[in-house]
Amino acid sequence: MELIDKDRQGMVLRIERSSIHDGDGFRTVVFLKGCPLRCQWCSTPESQSFEVENTESGSYGTLMTVDEVMRELRKDSLFFFISGGGVTLSGGEMLAQPEFSAALLKNCCREGINTAIETSFFSPWNTVESILQYVNTAYVDLKLFSVDRHRKYCGAGNSLILENLLNTSDCQGNFRLVVRTPIIPAVNDSEEDLRLIGKFCTSLKRLDHIQLLPYHKLGTATYEKLGRPYELSGTPTPTEEHMARCREIVGSCGVKVR
Numbered sequence: 001m002e003l004i005d006k007d008r009q010g011m012v013l014r015i016e017r018s019s020i021h022d023g024d025g026f027r028t029v030v031f032l033k034g035c036p037l038r039c040q041w042c043s044t045p046e047s048q049s050f051e052v053e054n055t056e057s058g059s060y061g062t063l064m065t066v067d068e069v070m071r072e073l074r075k076d077s078l079f080f081f082i083s084g085g086g087v088t089l090s091g092g093e094m095l096a097q098p099e100f101s102a103a104l105l106k107n108c109c110r111e112g113i114n115t116a117i118e119t120s121f122f123s124p125w126n127t128v129e130s131i132l133q134y135v136n137t138a139y140v141d142l143k144l145f146s147v148d149r150h151r152k153y154c155g156a157g158n159s160l161i162l163e164n165l166l167n168t169s170d171c172q173g174n175f176r177l178v179v180r181t182p183i184i185p186a187v188n189d190s191e192e193d194l195r196l197i198g199k200f201c202t203s204l205k206r207l208d209h210i211q212l213l214p215y216h217k218l219g220t221a222t223y224e225k226l227g228r229p230y231e232l233s234g235t236p237t238p239t240e241e242h243m244a245r246c247r248e249i250v251g252s253c254g255v256k257v258r
C-alpha cells in the first residue's frame with residue numbers, strides 16, 4: 001500500500017519507544033519540534049524552536065520524511081499489538097506542523113495503528129478538526145483558566161484553547177478527550193484555579209477524564225545547555241498529599257480525575 005504524502009518533510013525532535021505515560025499500552029512517541037507557547041515549566045525547552053539547535057553536547061532537530069518516520073514506527077508493530085499500544089504525536093506542538101502530523105496519523109490509521117496526540121490545542125479550529133478525525137485519544141493541556149495569567153506564564157492567552165475544547169463537543173470523529181493539567185505550586189494550584197478548570201471541564205461532552213500531573217524539574221539541565229534561564233527554579237515539586245487535595249477539589253466539580 002502506497003503511503004499518503006510519503007515525501008513530506010517535518011522537523012522531528014526525537015522518537016522514543018516503549019513509553020507508558022503517553023497513552024494506552026506501549027507507545028512510540030514522535031516528538032515534533034516547534035511550539036508557539038513558552039510555558040515557564042516546559043520540560044522540553046529543546047522542542048520549542050522550529051529550527052535545528054546546536055549545543056556543545058549535540059544538536060536538537062532532524063528533518064525527516066513521512067516515509068522515514070513510518071519505517072521507524074512499523075518496527076514496534078508487535079509491541080503495539082501485544083500491549084494495546086500505538087503511536088503518540090507530541091512536541092513541541094504537533095499542531096504547528098499540521099500537514100506532516102496529518103500525514104503520519106492518516107498512515108497509522110490505514111495500517112491499523114492506534115493513534116494519540118499530546119497538544120496544547122493552540123491552533124485554529126479548522127486545523128484541530130482536520131487532525132482529530134485520525135486520532136483515537138487526544139490529550140489536551142489546560143494549564144490555567146485565567147487568560148491574563150495564561151499569557152503571563154505561557155506566553156499567550158488561552159481563548160483559542162478554551163474555544164477549541166468547547167468545539168470538540170460537536171465535532172465528528174470517535175476520539176476520546178483527556179484534559180491534562182500540570183500542578184504548578186503557586187501558579188495554578190489554588191482552590192479557585194482548580195475549581196475554574198474543573199467546572200469548565202464539566203461542559204465538555206467528549207471528556208473522558210482529567211489528569212492532574214505533578215510539576216517536576218526534568219529538563220532543567222537542558223535550559224543550561226541551551227544557555228537559557230529557568231524561571232521556576234525555586235518552585236517545589238508538589239507532595240502526594242497536595243496532589244490528593246487537588247484531585248479532590250477538581251473531582252468535586254463533577255468530573256472524573258486521574
Ligand code: SF4
Pocket residue numbers: 035036037038039041042043044047048091092093120
Ligand atoms: S505547550 Fe508544551 S512544548 Fe510548548 S512550551 Fe508549553 S510545555 Fe513546552
